[in-house]
Amino acid sequence: MGELSKKIGEHGERIVRHFLQAIGWQDLSEGESLPCMEPKKHSKGNDSPRRTHGIDLYYSYRSQLESFTVNNIIVSVKYSSKPYPTPATTTFKSHLKDLAQTIECFSKSEFKNEDNKNYEYTGVKKCHDVGVLFWLTNNKESDQDVVSKVSNIVLDKELKFSTIHIVDNARASFIYNSINAIKRKFTNHDIFFHHAFGASNFADPSIKKYGSILPVEYLTSPILPFRIISKENQNHLFCISCLESFNEESAKRLINFASDVSLDFSGDFIIIFSRYNELEDKTAFDRAKRVLGERGSTINIEAMSLEDDFRSLVNE
Secondary structure (H helix, E strand, O other): OHHHHHHHHHHHHHHHHHHHHHOOOOOOEEEEEEEOOOOOOOOOOOOOOOOEEEEEEEEEEEOOOOOOEEEEEEEEEEEEOOOOOOOOHHHHHHHHHHHHHHHHHHOOOHHHHHHHHHHOOOOOOEEEEEEEEEEEEOOOOOOOOOHHHOOOOOOOOOOOOOEEEEEOHHHHHHHHHHHHHHHHHOOOEEEEEEOOOOOOOOOOOOOOOEEOOOOHHHHHOOEEEEEEEEOOOOOEEEEEEEOOOOOHHHHHHHHHHHHHHOOOOOOEEEEEEOOOOHHHHHHHHHHHHHHHHHHHHHOEEEEEEOOOOHHHHHHO
16 A cells, blocks of 8 residues: 555656646756754644655745746645545645645755855845645546635645646646647747736846746646747747636627736737637627727637637638
């Protein structure tokens, strides 16, 4: 039984490692072990003080959404061959507690100090220790969106962490399928993640408007913004992949958002809905485009579905 559990765990870590590489998180550290700074507090309930914490995967990068900041990403992988448990609360709280305690000890560790030396003399002023919990299952028939079922749990007040992002089957599928859908449609283009600019990141001259690394904040965002650049003529296109299925009101909001964001670099953009049917939804989508008024005459807008099949050939 132990051997099978180990095999399943290793399988899950390979999947997550390849997933992270697909979103630009290269040069990952694997299988790091940290000394526990709170042996009694972090004991597993068997009166035996905890000695170490394991980090499945680790990645750090300079933030493109916050000025002069480094993000240290501590990744925990929980993978099962079985469906998500019902109810999921107890298992989820256990997974979250384990990661939160690892983050607490990471923040005081020599490993963190050594890794962050890479950013000395680069103008970095602060760092964030961010957890990412991949809670995935190999069972395709199980409930995919488990996060919504545990979103209202009450956490242990003793847990010390600032941010933990939860990636379940539904979220991992959304990100992975969004990237693949864009690559299929735009074969002769370079695909980048677009960086939103605002008060938190305008002051850092090293921050770029787009890049190949998915910001950790986008892991749990309901939309993914992309910059698509033609290899032939360097024309830019702005793309938003949306977790929602098509509806007219959300289309209006996304069209307004896309036109405002892309105003300085492109008049071409595409919106990918989780479900969009050209025959059934085009009339409503055309109505939504009228929200732009006169600006609509200078902008080219398309819609497509993340769940493409042969019916989407009409968009080719």
